[in-house]
Amino acid sequence: MTQIRDAASRPGADLPRLFTPEDVADALQVSAWWVRDQARRKRVDATKVGGSWRFTRAQFDQLLIHHASPAVPESTAPPRRSQSAPSQPPLLVPRLPGRMRG
16 A cells, blocks of 8 residues: 655654755855864854855855845045155164174
């Protein structure tokens, strides 16, 4: 006798979908290496499953929100150095080697 199983009765049907670093990288338009590196350094929440990084929907959404907002607002960013020539000469003064100073 053949049993007909619906999708809800399959084992694992109620498990959350896990996203790969490649899925996250495509959404953020960054490299998968960068996503794995951020997970390894614990800069983003991630789960390691069988030696591979995976992201739940909540972790994925949080990463999208975090990545979309700028890390430092432009108004608080430090001013950039100008590319003009320095106004003072360098403080380094040439010296003779010790054996020649006598």
